[in-house]
Amino acid sequence: MPDDTGVDIQGGLPPDPVRAITRAVRKQTTRRRFMGVAGAYMAGAMSIDALLSACGASPSGTKAASTSRTGGIRVLNFFTTETDPPTQANLMSAINDFEAQNPDAHISPIFISGNERDERARTGLAVGQDLGMFEIDRSYSPTFVDAGYLLPLDPLISKIGGDEFALGTRQVINGHDWVFPYGGGPFCCWYRTDEGSQPNTIEDLKARAKANTGGGKYGIALASGAATAVENTLPQFIWSNGGDYYDPKGNTVFGSSAVTEALQNVVDLLKYAPPGNSNWSVFEYITVYLNGLVSMAPWAGRLGENMYEQKSPQESKSSVVRPPWGPQRIGLTRWSTVAIDKKTQYPDLALQFMEFLYTGKSGVAYAGSVPGQLIPAIKTVRDAAAADTSNPFIKAHPDWLKTLYDQAPNGTDYGGPMGAVASGTLKLYNGPGAPWSQTAWGANSVDWQLLQKIALQNVSVKDAQTFAVDQFKAIAKDYRNKHPKWRPYNG
């Protein structure tokens, strides 16, 4: 019997089978039906989205990362790379305390990796996302200030007291503070106490490195590549020997004899470094030391923390000394900084939370989450954190922590005040780094190129240095040409 499409279900073909089939197909997928299904689907999707939004779990990444007033609650995003479990736990505890004191506030921490931090911030700011409070590499701050991305932090810095901050940690640009230095990791020399005496000079270092190389072991963890691995060590040798890259006005001073000597020291030490060091990431420094493969490693407090946390066999036979890379003993102290998005909806809340997290008791607790790696820039907080014997790591290794805390204000970095060692000694000031930092010391850094020329192409130290001087000059000149309004820091 034919149904209403004309197809005889029970017996035989209808008189016009083609038409019948066409009608049957049309019956199955009519436009009306299609539109109905599509409409129902869209309505369903919108309902789910609305439901998820109401529950606070928006499926849209952009939404999740925005700052909004929801039911009278002020929401502040906080982008951070401090993902050590103790630091995360500490942060969450601080947020709970803060929210208890400020019932109308909600801090939304967004944990990101160090690798994606800068690109994430750049992209987010460029597309108008409200980043709230966020970490940036301080070498970017001149660019971000130029672009009008950052909120001046003057009220908070004034409240705490500008002199409270370790010299060189603030970045005053155009008369304003733009970033808040919350923690520094000072690089020192970790060494095995059972493999020789404490190295205090570059000669000690070379002698120790030589004596401990052989039988599958190596004297020192040192890299000739890649860029990030080199930038964690080479500049320290330059500064410690009284050399620098630029003076505070941005003139290249890399051609000095102090730099030549420092480069030669590095080349000498590379002979005692593990093979394959031309392709290291930053992790290899820690890995080779923890595995007992090297006698010495230049690294910040995290190496000690890792030994302690992992109950490494090296822990009991290790110590740390201020950088012996040269007579000035100037290490790399990388101050981590946070900034506030200028267009954030609740700037006062951001300033309030920033103060809460990094000062007072919270500041001490935060610093204690990775002791020696998050050394506070604020003197009172730093002193309190150093004396916090309730912290088991500090209690176990007070000598390590003392060395690291003493060294913290005696270091610099390429994102810090430009030309701080140009005079031959460390003269820190609260100015920015070279605005061309990322070109000079970034992913294809000149240091890396020059060291690879020496290590892999047998170019002489002097020739490699000449190459680097030309590169540094060209980078600065190029920047000035592209940014004719740029002026060096003038206090």
Next chain:
Amino acid sequence: MAGPSLITGSKRTRWRKGAGGIPLPRVGLRLSDHWLALLMVLPALTLMAIYVLYPLSQLIAGSFLQSYVLGQAGHWVGWQNFQIIWADNQFLPALNRTIYYTVGELALQLTLGLAFALLLNMNLPGRNIARGAVLFPFIVPAVVAALIWTYALDPLTGIVNYALISWHIIHKPLLLLALPSTAMNTVVFISAWKYIPLIIILFLARLQTIPVEVVEAARCDGATTWQVFRHVTWPWLLPVVMVAAIARTILSFNEFEMPFLLAHGGPLQSVTTLPVLIRQYLSQSVDIGSASAVSLVMMAILVVVLSLYVVVYRRGERTLDG
């Protein structure tokens, strides 16, 4: 007798069946086939406009602008960005490396992929397990694959050097990723390892559709194994080989993960391919104009290469048909 047309899109009055099959004119919103088709492709077109056309227009515009801050309007500099990258002594070497990487990877993947596909198509014991196991490199994320190989090739703690030294094949560790002379080839090999399963799957799927009677007929006519491959299997595979070659050319030419994750651009920049160079322009100098210019050049090169592929493919098709 032709009744009222119910065919969609007819210009005549549209009808529907009422009670008892009585034709009634339709009322409400009506769409012709033309508009219905447009409506149906509208979502796809919208997505393409958002995710392809808009970024592409930004890329083209960006390559003629000078801009150092993302999201802020640059100023028009004409062809200057192209002149800058041409004058940059990194561009041509990076282009050469990209071509080397693409050709090397493609050659390895197609030859080894074909060999493995033929092997897995044979009736061998353990074939099903092997077919599953061969997918492993492809399902591992690129980051994980890069880490696996970085650890495996580590001169101090890597299993490769450990095994080779233990078996007295070498006396000191190989510095495969640490030397400019070997880094690129190592990355090509690892990348080929990672993506060969895709080629194997494509080839194997096609091999399994070869008509058995054609192969049997060839054998009955006295064709050798090589002749069967040459005159039956290969022509059957060719369309898939072309598709695989096109897909892998595009992907290899644009590949960023492996050269970057394995070698960070490589010692003496020996693995700095164009995608890695683009990142350098962006992350180092925030030179959006130069980065856009390199991207546009890459796209132009790919368009030319893919056009050649299509020409070769059509000629091949005509030859086979003839």
